Structure formats: C-alpha cells, structure tokens
Amino acid sequence: MNKLIHLLRLGISYEIMHDIILSYPPFQYTIEPTNACNLACTFCPQSNPAHVSIRPKGYLKPGNFLQFLNKVKEVQPGNRNLNLTLDGEPFVNPHFLELVKIAIENKFFPIFGTNGVLLNKEKANELIAIGPFRASIDFASDEIIFETIRGKKGDFGVVRENLLNLMILAKSNSNIHIDIHDITSFSGADPALSLARMRQLFPQKLPSRIRFYSRKFHNFCGHLNYERSKFKYRLCPYPWTQMAVTYSGDCVACCRDTAARSVFGNVFQSSLMTIWNNEAYQQFRQNLLLQCPDLNAACKECDLPRSGHESRWNPIYVAHSLLGR
C-alpha cells in the first residue's frame, strides 16, 4: 500500500470516523528481541523488582521473527520501518544481529533503542556490515548522574567510548543513524543546558545522521512517582497506528505495554488482521473513545492520554514520527 494512502485511511479512522474496526493494517510494527536487560535504570519499569517477574525472561528466535515479518509483508503496510524494541536490551539477545540482518534482507529499516553498553567496536563493525539502521541511545552530560540513574559504575565511560567509535565510523559509513538522548534531566537538571553540555562531550563536526535530543520521561507503567496529569483527555493514537509484539509473539497494547497487561492474541498463531480487528482490540479502542482508559489494563496507569501539553502532539512531531526513518 502507498504510504500516504495508508496514513490517509488511518487518519480518517482515528480522527474523523472513530472506527473500532479498521479497514487498513497497522502502520507501525514493534517486536521485542528480549525482555531481559543488563541494567535496571530508575526511569525504566525494569528497575521494579516486581516487573521482572511478570513475564519469564525470553528471547525472540530468528525463525519466529521471519514468520512475523512474512505476516507483515502479507498485509502490505505503507511503512517499512521496523522497531526492534519493547522491554529489555536488544543486544542481550544473542541472535540480535541476525534479527537485524533478517529485517534488512526482507526490506525493512530496523530501528532500535539500546543502552549502548554492549555496542562495542566488534558489534558496531558487524552491525554496519549488515546494512542501514537507526539506534536510539541514552547518554548524559554528567557522569555521576548517569551512573546513579543507570545503577552501574563505569558505564558512562563505556557508553561514551562506544558512541565515539560509532561517530568515527559514521563519518564514512552512511548505514549509521544515531539518536543520542540526554537523560540528565531525570535528576532535575535543566534539559536545554544539559543537552548543550552533553553535546560538548563529542566532536563538533558530525554527519546529520547523528542527532542529539533531551529525553522525555513517561509514566507508562505507573512506575514513576509522578503526579497524575490533569490535562485535557486526548485520544491515544496507538491502537489505530501500531502493532506491538513480545518475544513470545503476544500482541500487546502498544510499545508502552512492557508488562503485557493487555494481550490481544499471538502473531505466531493468528493472522495480523484477525488480531487487529478482534473483539478484544475493538473493545480496547472503544474504551479509549469513551474516555475510559482505566478500563484497559495497559492504559490504567499510562500518562499519554493526558499529556496533551507535550510536544508529542505537535503536528511536526507527529509527521516526523510517521514519515521519518
């Protein structure tokens, strides 16, 4: 399907018709390489000891991944970006590079979030030899804050070295796209000032494929001690836009449902469109349309429907996330 036609149909169903049965397939796809992580950052649900016992640790198998991609290809989405992140650290899956290779061989553009600790020179060289990718990596302007938040001494130096190596490689290799997010503001630091300080830690002349941002933190699992926002309710677009899948094939509410609180079916057992429009998914959309997110297990503690004041709802941000790579 043409990308713009796909987006047009999505926009009409979500914004105008408020459909609960969708005539188009999901536009974005997220699949989890693993729910295991080598860190336990304080801003992440992984830091909650209860979180890691909710689902058994597991790893996406290359065969199952290919099975999923074949199902995605069958529905012919207008978008070939493929997000390889949900819960956990992708590089903890011993087959992660093979997953990236399979994605590229099937003409998808892999995007993933990583803490960068395991992305050493050897892994970086293997990765860039496979093909183009975008990695989103958290860093900080302050070593002590970084290691306090991430809970492991020495990791600031490790991640900085790995990032510097990727930057050197990126000068001559257009396969590398990196978004570096400053997490310092989680400690209360001024985001703009901290971002400028973090930028100083790296070479000034870099390809435009390397971008720097200030990380925004979201209370999607009720894991952060944030006061519930009182901003006007806005309809969450994810159930009209994306399909998120765990390593075991369970289709969950969205990329924020890391605890798999709302499961609609299993993509290794059913077709994507059967899951996308089944009764559970329809009811889930209906609850959000009725402004009752609390009726959805996944949405109960999520701050997204009342985050209307944030830049994520800005049309430029939305266009960038839907159309960009």
Ligand code: SF4
């Ligand atoms: S409200 Fe939150 S948990 Fe529910 S679908 Fe939207 S982003 Fe996901």
